[in-house]
Amino acid sequence: MPRVSLLGLALPFWAVAAESAEKAATPLADSTTGGQLAQLLFGLLLVIGVIFLLAWLVRRVQQIVPRGGQVIKIVATQALGPRDRLVLVQVGGEQILLGLTPGNIRALHVMAEPVHFPDAEPASAEFAQRLMELLGKDQKDKS
Template sequence: MEAASLTDGTAAAALRAFVALLVVVALILATAWGVRRLRGGFVPAAGWFRVRAAHALGPRDRVMLVDAAGAHLLLSVGQNGVRVLHRYDDAPELPEAQAAMPFAERLARMRRGGE
């Protein structure tokens, strides 16, 4: 009788560990989904469609500069759909991206009263 109760306890512990593992995996997937929703799902694609630049205007609205099948388009993407804002004849020149100011430097400026 003692061996049967030991087996039941081991099975219950294994089941609890398995359920805990499933919960952790579900939390990881939910967090990844949430981060993707907050970023707007922006993932540059390869092939005939390429996102050259994107700028968030709000939680669900953004402006995107895309190359699609040889056309250069400025798009407005939001919860009401996608609209073409402008069609470029030639690919527009993009400014060089500026590096963000390091946090420590920004904090030091704020303490001095600058910026």
């Protein structure tokens, strides 16, 4: 008997919920597919516009922040394996050799004297000119 009375009480609530669902669905049925498509397209364009606006703002903020004041510089890296590497980092006037693994960063050695790389000089104008000549020849051959 208790089941029947609970079922009897549940039916009116179920009927009310079904009626409200029908009323909520009625305005959607009246609108056209073209109107729904236009609304969807407008929403999509709005979201894309917000994404581009945020990207522009991030670039503007990054330009405002001074980049020349970096104190930590990576001087050199050497891969030891697929996930392990050595990194030579310069902090102020001091160089530190770091060992990097997926779960750990460890200072291996602090250099007494900074390591200088003669090969780290910028490319000469000769090299740039030669590179442009080669690129120019390649583009002419493709045409």
